Amino acid sequence: MTTLSGTEYEFALCLTHDVDKPFKTAYHALFYTLRERDPRHLRALRDQCNPYWQFEEIMALEEKLGVRSAFYFLNQPSLDSFPVCDLVDVSALTQEFGRYDVRESDVAELIQRLDDGGWEVGLHGSYHTATDRTRLAEEKTRIEEVLGKNIRGGRQHYLRFEAPETWQHYRDLGLKYDASFGSARKPGFGSGYDVFRPFGDDFVVFPLTLMDQHLPDPESEFQTAWTDCKTLLDTASSESAVMTCLFHPRYFNTREFPGYRRLYERLITEARDRGAWIGSPGEFYEEFLSHRGVVRDTQGEYIESIS
Template sequence: MTDSGEFAVCLTHDVDRPYKTYQWLSDAITERDTRHLHRALSGENPYWRFEEVMAIEDRLGVRSAFYFLNEPSLFGKSIRQWADPARWIEHLGRYDVTTPEIREVIRRLDRGGWEVGLHGSYDSARDEGRLRHEKNALEGVLGHEVRGVRQHHLRLDPPETWKIHAAMGLSYDTSLGSSTECGFSHGYRPLRPFDDEFLVFPLTIMEVGLPTDAERAWRECERLLEEARANDAVMTVLWHPRYFDDREFPGYRTLYERLVERAVEMGAWVGPPGKCYDRLGIESITP
């Protein structure tokens, strides 16, 4: 990653849904288990895992990036968009970054050394006006500029989306990747799509792209860490905060801890992409 030959592991979290809402009923029907409804009625919120993630990373001596989403309401949208089930899923799961609870956690992350970035909404990959609105809203909460972005659902239209990102003053994007496959299919180092200082950090691992069997998933993580070390690579990892709840997603929290611990043991630099960007010699990255 640098002149020292160190490899890097960038840790990231997309804050899609900090509150479990319609999923309670869906899970109860799908699994035929009324315990989901009992948990909902108790006021429990398994998707709010910020404190847990911070505690884990604090213990391991690392930091990560959290990308916050500002999905617009369906109100004012076209009839075609109202009729799209995917739009309803996004609408029902939306949250507002300016509400007191979200505002406080954003500022707490920032004060604690975590990176806060932008999670571009469903249609923003080709809508500069929309993405600028989302960036401004997040920066208004944060009190300073954000540097990095990942588009929601990895919706990307390169190079147009990257042109939008660069024009807005963002330093990097990390939307290039897959939710179903893990690996270095886009190379071992960040990309320079415009041969300037704007970087693209390809996504190496998203938790849902790993095998569902815990030991097979771990073997895949360890294999990719070994490949990263052998190639002085920059490896980017995405773990959604809700996957840290063991009752909802058993085994994923432990797998994340194990991955980070092993990366540190192997001598990797571990941290958020923004800090990795600063450590990289831009001139040393082949365009």
């Protein structure tokens, strides 16, 4: 382990949020109610509010805890640009009902408020951009035009990427890091304890350690979910690891997803008590990586560990 050697920190916890669907529609509510047989998804619309817009709550919570995270914004293309196979996929079409444009006034204002408050704003490359540099560049440009400055990095939607092609796109477009590398099905350090540099230059990969969807439902199995988190913190501490976690903003809606906000807060509090550095990947990059030499050049080893 090289990244945190010689620092005052035991390990690092990087906080991220993928902004997939900031707006919940009636179509979403019906789809998830039928799929999960849970009427809460319908009841959440009863008060004529948007239960997926949890940004103020997240910002207030992180402000209270004295930390900052990264928000990766998605720029879904229009339906007429989607492959035919997606247009006949019910699940894929359902995702389209939450499509948004970062240039919309409420989203653009949110992006500005996040940046003004010290949060990181980044790219959440849409489903087909893993091998499409032109589209990825367009999505990056739209975010930067709203933000008024360059972004440092991001993560691919559904963790879809092709190594090393997607990383080459990120690097050549001027991004400093990618946070897509890891398992969509289970938590852990299977993708490594440290960040690494697949090209031996200043471009860095942050392996994903923990995602909200990896965990048991904290409403009914909070202690089990917390035990999973604690086990990861134990490993991070013993290995002086860089641990990256992902909690989607909609999971902070306590009506539909009770327990996740409490779990997130406990994760941060416990990490802080253990002497961790806590912040966004972009902040971590600037503090520990931007002026240092090569961390690792072991791309092959990590690629084989993807699950």
